[in-house]
Amino acid sequence: MSQHGVVYNFGLVDSEGKGRQAGEWFNEKNVDLVFCHVATYSTSSTVLPVHQFCSKPVIVLNLQPTARINYARSTTGEWLAHCVACPVPEISNAFNRAGIRFRVINGLLGLDYTPAISLTDEVTQDRPEAIKALREIEEWIKAAGVVRTLRHARFGFLGNTYSGMLDMYSDFAMLQAQLGLHVEVLEMCDLDRFLKEVTQEEIEAKLEEVEEMFEISGDSPSDPIAKKPTREQLEWSAKVAVAQEKLVRAYDLDALTYYYHGQDGNEYEKLQAGFIVGHSLLTARGIPCSGEGDMKTAIGMKICDILGTGGSFSEIVVVDYEDETILLGHDGPFHIAIASEKPILRGMGLYHGKKGTGVSVEAKVKRGSITTLNVTQTGDGKLALIASEGQATNGEIMQIGNTQTHVKFDLHPDDYMEKWFAEAPTHHCAIAVGNQAAQFKKVAELLQLRHVTLCKNK
Structure with missing residues (x-):
């Protein structure tokens, strides 16, 4: 013990x-x-x-x-x-x-x-x-360690939740009442304040960190908007990453969720265009960052990270009916600790579903047993955990600057999705490595939350 x-x-x-x-x-x-x-x-x-x-x-x-x-x-x-x-x-x-x-x-x-x-x-x-x-x-x-950590945790909420994504809206008082965590509401001007303090020396040091952790891509052979990142894009992402680190330290944050849609050409839109690299770096250091203002999935990612099992931000991308796999991924951030190989940075001429251009992370989770963890909220306002064990395969992925992992569950994709959707999940989930369903169930029991395991690895 x-x-x-x-x-x-x-x-x-x-x-x-x-x-x-x-x-x-x-x-x-x-x-x-x-x-x-x-x-x-x-x-x-x-x-x-x-x-x-x-x-x-x-x-x-x-x-x-x-x-x-x-x-x-x-x-x-x-x-x-x-x-x-x-x-x-x-x-x-x-x-x-x-x-x-x-x-x-x-x-x-x-x-x-x-x-x-x-x-x-x-x-x-x-x-x-x-x-x-x-x-x-x-x-x-x-x-028990997860429960104690969450009760002492400070989660940052930067900007807003993606407009119209009703499944992701949460009541911060409800989150604190059920989990004990504190939500620190932040504005883009809080981050911008730290951006103005960033020095050239700090940018250069962060660029070295980025180049050590990521592979810099060439142009995508298939997607005309996925290009080799320009030096300007990389330097901007590094500068924003320095500011993000300063923000996290200043507010003593243990996790962060963020989203800012912006108006064409505004300064904060340019600022958010540099988010993904820095938030992936923070996620790798034990400060999970979820996009689109999805606080519940940030909680799921934090649970995975506390347990040392990763926790990468994902959603359903597409079904491969030939291989009977479901492709899970997102435009970032990615938990580098569970990557199958060195993640790739791609320059994006246009972000998927967001304003602006910048650098995105392309990666997949290492092959083998994985468990998805979905934190959702039911009609009575209660949080619930949904877990599914499956196998990450080495299936081919798109070269479009998104994280993507083919996952094969012990059910046909249609049967699995029928069970998953019936639980009314938040549409994002965290991917953890290993068979973690039993572990997540114990976390739910100690938190006194509803829990369901959809499928387990044999």
């Missing part, structure tokens, strides 16, 4: 009085999660007070020390040392009647040695029942 978080161990609780002390002690330590290891039989009256005093979620560990007791030699003491599951239904019943949220992890303890006092083999670390239990413990700890 200590590999994944800070652990406080109260010790043995064997009376209701000790249980009250434990509950108060956990409150003093400001814990996020309480694990109750049921090491032997104990009445539920010793356990219940702990969680009546400390209201944090509880995970009961029903982890037996051995795969099989030594029936021929066992004493009453030896039996009780392995009598782990016996009190769990009693404890579960007491929790349920008291209105206490709980989950149980069943399996083996996973020791790599046998205690001298034991009459049986307790080396179980390589058994699937131990591996599964330890994975679940790790997922719960990581989920």
Whole structure:
């Protein structure tokens, strides 16, 4: 456990009085999660007070020390040392009647040695029942880390949500009420103030960073508006990236969503034309940035990033019915940590669905297992998480300056989309690497949000 978080161990609780002390002690330590290891039989009256005093979620560990007791030699003491599951239904019943949220992890303890006092083999670390239990413990700890991080997080909202995209509109008070995060509302003039402070030396240093992280494209062989970025475009993107970094530092932001449509030729329109490169750089540094003012997807990206699984801004691009894949992507930003190869920068004669011209990121997620995470809002105002596991393939993509990844789900694309759309999602999602559906479900449970997994990898 200590590999994944800070652990406080109260010790043995064997009376209701000790249980009250434990509950108060956990409150003093400001814990996020309480694990109750049921090491032997104990009445539920010793356990219940702990969680009546400390209201944090509880995970009961029903982890037996051995795969099989030594029936021929066992004493009453030896039996009780392995009598782990016996009190769990009693404890579960007491929790349920008291209105206490709980989950149980069943399996083996996973020791790599046998205690001298034991009459049986307790080396179980390589058994699937131990591996599964330890994975679940790790997922719960990581989920608690997501909850704590979100409650201390500051999300920037720069500009507006893309006009007319009703699915993306959110009530900031609702977001804070359900997640604990703070939304800092920012204006383009806030960023412009920092832009005016950028020096040539800072631009040159940022250009070096850009050239190290990205491949600079030539002209697209297919799209006449996707050209090799000009030196002027790259320098402008670098200058804006410096200002974006200054903004994030000044307002102590942990994530950012942004959009500005502008009027033809206005200064802020030119400013937003340089956004994508800098926001991709920030995303790579653990400050996820979502476009089009989509705050809910910024939250999804942040959840993925906290868990170390990436979190790239995406939407449905097109279906490939020959390969039975769905192409997911966007015009940026992209999480470089999960790229299949060095992302490409393309100059755009015209942004897709936006004003102005500039530099965009073309990339795809590395091949293998991925999970999409969609954060949506239901008709009752509640947030919900929608997860889908699939496989990122090495399918061909368009050379148009967009991030694009072919994803094959364990359903025909039409069947998958029918299930997805029925959940009334926000039309953007975050792409994470690996099979993360179980992890996202635990995050949702700790946040007390509705959750659905549409499909899982076999």
